[in-house]
Amino acid sequence: MGSDIGDIVSRESVSFSDMQNRTVAIDANNTLYQFLSIIRQPDGTPLKDSGGRVTSHVSGVFYRMINLFEEGIEPVYVFDGKPPQLKSKTLDERRKIRENSKEKWKKAKARGDTEEAYSQAMRSSKLNRDMVAESKELLRLMGIPCVQAPSEAEAQAAYIVENGDCWASSSQDYDSLLFGTPILIRNLTITGRRKIPGKDRYKEIKPEKIVLEELLNKLDLNREQLVDLAILVGTDFNDGIKGIGPKTALKLIKEHSSGRKVLEVKDIEIENYSEIREIFIEPEVTDEYDINPSDIEWDGVVEFLCEERDFSEDRVVKGLDRLEKAVNELRHQTTFDSF
DNA sequence: CACCTCGA
DNA sequence: TCGAGGTGG
CATH class of the missing domain: 1.10.150.20 (5' to 3' exonuclease, C-terminal subdomain)
Structure with a gap:
């Protein structure tokens, strides 16, 4: 994924207080893919509603967004457009790996090798059009702005940050730096723990910040x-x-x-x-983007998650309570500051 | 991923 | 009270 320049990129960990009251342009497809591959049962089966539709990405968006708001971070989601023609070889290779992993997943599951099943299931995940559309719908209901990039989302996110319309962009890939983002945030997660595949250990995952100018100076x-x-x-x-x-x-x-x-x-x-x-x-980017949050459609979120996707009403209501508090505080502070 | 429960 | 392990959909 992306370019492999991680070894020469100096990262510094960043605390959530440093990101308070800031807007972050999130690489949507990258994040949704992450949710889709990680939010799974131990044997690799993704979360599904009663109709058999995968809901891992939906769950990820809902909880992650609430947590970000509670940390005082305003998200903007930036979606990929048409990939450049030159990417087709990479996309082809990824498809082959997915198909191969899907077979390995089935086999591992059949012989009861849970660990292997989970790891192959992760590699076999594919974010499809419906999943992207569903995520956009939930984000819209939650009042979170979505930007449609003409081509690469990381390029568009970098452009938005360069224009001063967001503070930083967020992605797991380093490509954003090549596209010129002044600040890149990696690991924008709350529960900073990730299981090391194949081992019974956990690795601490902390948000990290890379400032392009500092990186270029250093190198x-x-x-x-x-x-x-x-x-x-x-x-x-x-x-x-x-x-x-x-x-x-x-x-x-x-x-x-x-x-x-x-x-x-x-x-x-x-x-x-x-x-x-x-x-x-x-890079191919557009000036036609709107990063302003809209009103939250509370009932719409409940309908979407509970009635259509089988989320438990208890959990969703609890989540929305947290969201309401967090957003009130965030928007209140913003109003206060502007006087 | 993030939440919840349960046992030390 | 804490953290490992299970669950969510």
């Missing part, structure tokens, strides 16, 4: 050079060069000052090099 690169570096290592739009990881790529870029020069000296060719660079440096 002593400009943004174009960072993009060049990522392309050498590999992105969603090209395979990396064998034997070149982020550290070697960093050294090479510094030595030769540009990716093109590195390719020239090393006599390597990367197909569609200019086009890939352009995707990151001049």
